Amino acid sequence: MAVSEPIMLSLERFGEICADPAPLIYRRLFAQHPEFEDLFAMDTDGGVRGSMLTTCFDCIIGLTEGSRLPRFELQSARLSHQGYGVPESQLDDMFTAIRDTCREALTGEWTPAMETAWAEMLAEIARMGFTPA
Numbered sequence: 598m599a600v601s602e603p604i605m606l607s608l609e610r611f612g613e614i615c616a617d618p619a620p621l622i623y624r625r626l627f628a629q630h631p632e633f634e635d636l637f638a639m640d641t642d643g644g645v646r647g648s649m650l651t652t653c654f655d656c657i658i659g660l661t662e663g664s665r666l667p668r669f670e671l672q673s674a675r676l677s678h679q680g681y682g683v684p685e686s687q688l689d690d691m692f693t694a695i696r697d698t699c700r701e702a703l704t705g706e707w708t709p710a711m712e713t714a715w716a717e718m719l720a721e722i723a724r725m726g727f728t729p730a
């Protein structure tokens with residue numbers, strides 16, 4: 598399990614600095630993957646993007662708490678997103694975009710412990726794939 602405290606600290610500060618991180622996170626994701634933006638063409642009010650981001654935050658928080666729910670959430674997303682045209686191997690880029698946006702928002706307050714904890718968590722997420730627990 599990833600070290601939880603630095604991740605939660607970083608997210609708390611992120612929330613204080615940035616009331617609505619969704620536009621920043623999706624801007625970063627779409628800058629890296631312009632092809633993903635078109636997939637949300639029907640999401641005119643941002644509701645789907647907001648709900649997807651909430652699920653991702655829930656996964657992150659669940660992982661820091663040692664919950665097994667994120668594993669199922671991720672497996673389900675891997676399956677459903679094949680239907681949306683998102684390759685399984687690129688699903689994790691959403692979590693990287695969240696980490697990178699959080700790190701940028703925190704700037705000087707981002708600590709080596711946060712860097713390590715997030716790297717461990719991203720590696721843990723990448724390892725999950727379809728592999729049973």
Ligand code: HEM
Pocket residue numbers: 626633636637644645648649652653656670671674678681683687688689690691692
């Ligand atoms: C690069 C990464 C990702 C892309 C491009 C992507 C793309 C999409 C798209 C296009 C939809 C809308 C599908 C539709 O209704 O037609 C969607 C919905 C959703 N995604 Fe993702 N996704 C990504 C990563 C993730 C991850 C990592 C999770 C969670 C672990 C996730 C959870 C969800 C959920 C829960 C919905 C349904 C939201 C709702 O309608 O309430 N997605 N995603």
